[in-house]
Amino acid sequence: MSTFQIASPAPRRRGGRARRIRGALAFYGFISPWLIGTLLLTAFPVGYAVYMSFTDWNGMTSFMPWVGLSNYQQVFTSGDTLSALSKTLILCAIVVPITIAGSLFLAVLLNKRMRGRTILRTLIYLPAVVPPVASALIWKVIFDKNSGAANRILAIFHVDPLDWLNGQLAFVVMIVVLLWGVGAGIIINLAALQTVPAEQLEAAKMDGANAFRSFRHVTLPAISPILLFQTVLVTITTLQTFVPAILLSPIAGSNVYTNIPPANDVYMVDVYEQYFDYSRYGMGSAMLVVFFAVILLMTGLIFKFLGRSVFYAVDPSESGKG
Amino acid sequence: MALHDVRTDPETTTRTPRPAPRPPAAPIRRRRERNRIAFAILVLVALLVTAPFVELLISALTPGSEIGADRWLPSMFRWANISDAIDYIPYWDLTRNSVFLATLSGVLTTFSSAITGYGFARMRGPGKKFLFGVLIMTMMVPPIVTLIPTYLLFSRYGLVGTYLPWVFWGAAGTPYTIFLYRQFFSSMPKELEEAAIIDGAGRIRIFVQIFLPLSRPLLVTAFVLAFNAVWGDFVAPDLFLNSSNTTLAVGVSSGYTNQAGYPLYNLLASGAMLYVIPVVLLFLFAQRSYVRGFANSGLKG
Structure with a gap:
């Protein structure tokens, strides 16, 4: 050659x-x-x-009656949609920060040299490979009112059994299911921590900075683009929560969709109901389009803030152009 | 060689002990103590997140009569629960469907993504930059956004109830996998194809005979990611397939109920366990491929 x-x-x-x-x-x-x-x-x-x-189609007629923007107007004014939207945003407000901070914290700990680190990392990561269907089912078994382990733990503290899968508590269970997969972020963060320049960390130590200060002033700025990228990814994933919401319902059979506890009626569940319970294809579509637009906007924003650098990361042909 | 870069691959970094920056007159004891606290926290977290697996195993082996009893362990482990769970739903048929669909999807996606990734990495054409931007955008679009409209379109053309949608999805490749391939192929030296061009090899031959064999580690990653995605998917098979050809994910989540529609928790746990075990084994054996798949999702600022 x-x-x-x-x-x-x-x-x-x-x-x-x-x-x-x-x-x-x-x-x-x-x-x-x-x-x-x-x-x-x-x-x-x-x-x-x-x-x-833009139509009022119900999926049955051969023509689609044009209704202009009225579906979009409803997305932002109908009580059902707004409550679904607010539930989804609350879900994000809880799940996203805990996932990001938690996985970073665990990654920092796993980055230290210690015995058994490989096994610990594998165990902590394991829930992240469990498919969403299975994690919903596993937690459903645990949170069942009569037979679940959750209520047995409460019994130790003399608390009466709670009906976790019905009413408002179903929302808490959904959060637990989503947080269980925190390990997925650990691997990305561990890789990110390797990119922090060792000389800078050493220099900080020479200057007498303690662990927290060197983390705050050296590590964090170095990995902040990756953290931002992750935040957007986790937010997008959380916004589309669907499977845990429907599969946690205490009645499991083929009629899962009709027994979703109202507390878990998040945005995507609402979309699904618009299409398949109410045959309001126009409304469901408008909700999807709004969701799509929000995601495009978020993607556009990280492009703007981070440039394409995060994506073009390891490409030699682009690195010269800065 | 970005993908094998020691600094970006957590697998390799942990294996090769990095010379730890050692400050002069270091308070070694204090650092060791801090590591001990870190170790304790990690053990606690590991126990916490693996406890559900243990509880699943226990529930899976609990006799039906002892469900709901106020005890942590059943009086006996009933192993027959597992065979009951297999008999209660058409377990083998569902598994066969899942394996078939996941393999089909995995093979198609892997090769189609490699071809497209190669095109983006090694070729020029008008609009390439724009199209790559589109690729990145589609990487962020969750599949659920297109799923229902696709379902409505496909049902118009009679494609619902068949495996054809998976053939189409597989043949189109996955944006993220394409991205991984593109990064991989970009990092290879130019001489690789220039020599072959001088030898008179065509583009397709260069790809098949030189680049594809080199990308073997990535082929595994791509296949595992795609296989898992289909194995773990609930929404698409639930929408597009019917009870005669659906997958294990749908079967397990809707099959274990009594006449009144309430779940049979021990069988549900057994079924969920049988459904999860292959994924966990695949992860343990192909851990390196997983890590590579996740760790490169947009690294380095």
């Missing part, structure tokens, strides 16, 4: 127009699976949802 190294810079520039066109065709040929797939399976369905959102 070394023979070609000398010759390599030359042929690149000589490419004529025909060659560039052939190159472009090859490029589009290679990315065509994704490009076609995205057009058909993402852009088209989203476009369809946008169209439905």
Whole structure:
């Protein structure tokens, strides 16, 4: 291979127009699976949802009655939607900070050299690989009013059994289910901690900074882009909470959707009900479009604040351009 | 070689002891003490998050008559619960469906993502930068947003109740996996394909014979991620499939009820355990691939 190294810079520039066109065709040929797939399976369905959102369609009639923006007006004024929205935001306000701070804290601890670290990391990470369906079912077994372990623990403190899966408490159980997977963030944070320049940490120590101060002034600024990125990711994931909300209902059979405790009636559950319980396809679509817009906005914001650097991280061809 | 960069891969960093920065006249004892506190906290957290698994195991082996009894351990472990759980729902059929669908999806996604990732990494064309921006955007779009409209569209064309949607999703690749491949292929030296071009090899041959074999570690990661995604998915099979061809995720979450619709907790726990064990084993054996998959999600500022 070394023979070609000398010759390599030359042929690149000589490419004529025909060659560039052939190159472009090859490029589009290679990315065509994704490009076609995205057009058909993402852009088209989203476009369809946008169209439905301007109609009053119930899925039965052959035509879709046009209603303009009235569905959107309802998204922001209807009591049901607003309460679902506020529940979802409360969920985010609780789950996101705990997940981010908790996983960072655990990552910092796991970054210390100690015996058994690999096993501890594996155990703490394990819940993150459990599929959402299974974690909902596991916690449902634990929080059952009559047979669950949660009430047995309460009994130790002489507290009467609580009906966890009905009423307001179902919301607490949903939070527990979501927090159980805190380990997913640990791995990202552990990797992030390796990027903190060791010289700077050492310099801070030389200057007499204690562990907290060097964390606050060296580590935190170094990993803050990754933390911000993670915050957005976790927020997006939490906003679309759906499976734990529906599967925690105490009645499990095929009718899960009709027995969701009102406390767990989060945004996506409401979307689902609009479509499949009330056949209000227009309303459901409007809610999806609003959700989609919020996510695009959030993604756009991290692009703006972090640039593309977080994404282009390890790419040599981009790193020179700063 | 970004993916193998020691600094970015937590797996390797922990194995190779880094020379710890040692301040002069260090209060070593104090540091050791602090590590002991850290160790204690970690053990506590590890116990806390693994306790549900233990409780699941206990519930799974509790005899039906002792459910709801005020005790931590049943008088005996009833192993027959497991075979009862298998018989109560069409467990083997559901498992076969899950394995088939997850494998199909995994193979398709892995190769299709590799092809697209290669295109983004090693080729030029007008609009490439823009399209890559679109890719990043779609990475952030949760699948649930497109799922219901896709379902309505597919039901119009009679694609609901078949595995065809998974073929389409698989063939389209996964934005995140494409991104991983793109990063991987970008990090390889130019000489790799220039030599082959001079030898007269075409683009496809270069990809198949040179780049694809080199990306083997990533192939495993991509397959494991895709397999798990389908194995763990509840919403899509619940919407798109029916009781005759649905997956284990749906079967386990809706099958273990009595006549009145209330869950049979011991069988539900057994079923959930049988459903989770393959995922946990896959994780333990392919831990490195998992870590690589997660750790590179947008690293380095």
